[in-house]
Amino acid sequence: AQTVTQSQPEMSVQEAETVTLSCTYDTSESDYYLFWYKQPPSRQMILVIRQEAYKQQNATENRFSVNFQKAAKSFSLKISDSQLGDAAMYFCAYRQSSLLNAGNNRKLIWGLGTSLAVNP
Amino acid sequence: DAGVTQSPTHLIKTRGQQVTLRCSPKSGHDTVSWYQQALGQGPQFIFQYYEEEERQRGNFPDRFSGHQFPNYSSELNVNALLLGDSALYLCASSTRSATEAFFGQGTRLTVV
Numbered sequence: 001a002q003t004v005t006q007s008q009p010e011m012s013v014q015e016a017e018t019v020t021l022s023c024t025y026d027t028s029e030s031d032y033y034l035f036w037y038k039q040p041p042s043r044q045m046i047l048v049i050r051q052e053a054y055k056q057q058n059a060t061e062n063r064f065s066v067n068f069q070k071a072a073k074s075f076s077l078k079i080s081d082s083q084l085g086d087a088a089m090y091f092c093a094y095r096q097s098s099l100l101n102a103g104n105n106r107k108l109i110w111g112l113g114t115s116l117a118v119n120p
Numbered sequence: 121d122a123g124v125t126q127s128p129t130h131l132i133k134t135r136g137q138q139v140t141l142r143c144s145p146k147s148g149h150d151t152v153s154w155y156q157q158a159l160g161q162g163p164q165f166i167f168q169y170y171e172e173e174e175r176q177r178g179n180f181p182d183r184f185s186g187h188q189f190p191n192y193s194s195e196l197n198v199n200a201l202l203l204g205d206s207a208l209y210l211c212a213s214s215t216r217s218a219t220e221a222f223f224g225q226g227t228r229l230t231v232v
Contacts, residue, residue: 004162033219033220035220037223042225043208043225043226043228044223044224044225044226045163045210045212045223046223047220047222050219050220052219091162091163093162095219106151106153106168106176106214106221107153107165107168107176107178108153108155108163108165108212108221109165110162110163110164111162112160112161112162113161113162
């Protein structure tokens, strides 16, 4: 069974600085997707960034980038130029590729989350 | 575009009662998934609906059931509520071909 581990329950960063959130996962599959979601106090899960396992290039979305190490099964999120609005819970999630199982296995498997505080 | 909408936002029920939570998917989406997020935990997959059928189910008892309507909206029903059912219930929608899912703001269920 696939698992996702986030070993940092809480992190803090100074405004405008850079912070890296860690995530490791375990799977026997070769094709899958990895995601970082942000959950602010409003509770809605917001997609931050995604990575397809078959792509070697690390995904980037503005101030957010990932370091995807497939062999090590590591998927860290780097937030540059941190802003007060980045304060939230951050969840790492795994999903099997929809090319397998005729597209039926679309469930997300989640880590426990990392609470990020941004200090002014 | 209204996005994924869930109702109600908050709910308090008594142990042993039954509850129905509702979800309207994002426009153009035909697949709905439900997740349970206990306090301080990551979400846990309950089940997924597509073409009005349950397509995949997580490790939840039969007290948890669902339905998808022809307009793709969905309901989550929980019977014989237990104190441990207190959680945030998240609905996510997507298309069959999409990689990512979009989430609603959740329903906070408290069982007393």
